[in-house]
Amino acid sequence: MSDRARHIPEATVARLPVYLRSLAELVDEKIPTVSSERLAEMAGVNAAKVRKDLSYLGSYGTRGVGYDVEYLLFQMSRELGLTHDWPVAIVGAGNLGSALANYGGFTQRGFPVAALFDSDKAKVGKRIHGVEVHHTDDIAPLAEELGVGIGVIATPASAAQDAADKLVQAGVGSILNFAPTVISVPDGVSLRKVDLALELQILSFYQEHRDVGS
Amino acid sequence: MSDRARHIPEATVARLPVYLRSLAELVDEKIPTVSSERLAEMAGVNAAKVRKDLSYLGSYGTRGVGYDVEYLLFQMSRELGLTHDWPVAIVGAGNLGSALANYGGFTQRGFPVAALFDSDKAKVGKRIHGVEVHHTDDIAPLAEELGVGIGVIATPASAAQDAADKLVQAGVGSILNFAPTVISVPDGVSLRKVDLALELQILSFYQEHRDVGS
DNA sequence: GCTCGCTTGTGAACTTGCGCACTAGCGTTC
DNA sequence: GAACGCTAGTGCGCAAGTTCACAAGCGAGC
Incomplete structure (x- = not known):
């Protein structure tokens, strides 16, 4: 869990930016939490896939509730290396x-x-x-x-x-x-x-x- | 073999245009035949993959020799639907x-x-x-x-x-x-x-x- | 016309990815 | 504080794709 060296499958990496965009939309709409099902619908994929993909980043969800949109957005940005510019x-x-x-x-x-x-x-x-x-x-x-x-x-x-x-x-x-x-x-x-x-x-x-x- | 309805895997379809471009280059260079190995190198993939991909189109190669560039180019164009315009x-x-x-x-x-x-x-x-x-x-x-x-x-x-x-x-x-x-x-x-x-x-x-x- | 080298075509093992279906566990209600 | 509904997390079987390795078979050379 704590080791940063977890290997994230290529297919998952390619989907992360899609989730990121969906999360950005949710932030705009001031929606605080999102379920894997909702996120799956927005990203055009299967809900189980969303959960598995997100689990590679860590356990950022809450059972019975969903994912905190802003927190997940931040974690994903960090993972994607988008917290700083890339010239x-x-x-x-x-x-x-x-x-x-x-x-x-x-x-x-x-x-x-x-x-x-x-x-x-x-x-x-x-x-x-x-x-x-x-x-x-x-x-x-x-x-x-x-x-x-x-x-x-x-x-x-x-x-x-x-x-x-x-x-x-x-x-x-x-x-x-x-x-x-x-x-x-x-x-x-x-x-x-x-x-x-x-x-x-x-x-x-x-x-x-x-x-x-x- | 003769039935045109063979199902071609998605991954293969995505590579066909790459082969097509390589073949077009070979025609320009007036090279009459090409081996799967050479084609693989040009397309940036594995030779076995080339052979398997091409086998979905039919048996257009000659053992011991390779593929006839122009003939393969034609067959592939036909398969890709590039023999006519698409508005x-x-x-x-x-x-x-x-x-x-x-x-x-x-x-x-x-x-x-x-x-x-x-x-x-x-x-x-x-x-x-x-x-x-x-x-x-x-x-x-x-x-x-x-x-x-x-x-x-x-x-x-x-x-x-x-x-x-x-x-x-x-x-x-x-x-x-x-x-x-x-x-x-x-x-x-x-x-x-x-x-x-x-x-x-x-x-x-x-x-x-x-x-x-x- | 036989042999040998070369290259295709493909069976089969292996790897990756997908998605179901189940378990774990949080929060709420009574 | 117990029970229930809801949703994350995940083990497992299945499907797709990749790669190896070998048999099939063509053509050249003798």
């Missing part, structure tokens, strides 16, 4: 990179854009949403100096692996990849991807194979 | 919706933007990237008329469920949700989500819990 570096200052830098919700949610990088020297020196664009050759020294832990890759596919390598070299431990390609990182570096075309193609499959029976 | 409707003509409509790669990959919808009457009638913005009240008749099978939700969280309901009512069978909220759809409708904040929070967790041991 991010964005590699690629094209359409997507600029859009991400301009998107205010980034900073607002505790992920301020600390630096922007591009390999195009014509873009270096410009400012996007108040953040200066640096050359990709300077990723390592700058990202390290700014304490960047999370890197975002918004380059074309062809430049993505190089960007990832440079981010890793800069000591970045987590990468979010928007480039439509597979990139590889050393063990110990977390990697997640967001790929629009891929999502649409998956939906295309299910659309193509819709139940012909009904 | 999509985008709900929400704000920052994200506009960006998506402007993003050419959409049409280019066989997912032309057939219609744009917004609940703001001031936006109705305007054209974005050549596509007229309609009112969300007209989703049902228009989407049906245009043969839209896939809907994209790019609204604020508060409007997302309503958008989903209207898309479903219009007969849309697949939805890609960009709104940072959980939405529910009836059985038989496919739903996938892309959530930036969620991805960053997941990375934040792993960043916060990085191995203190090494």
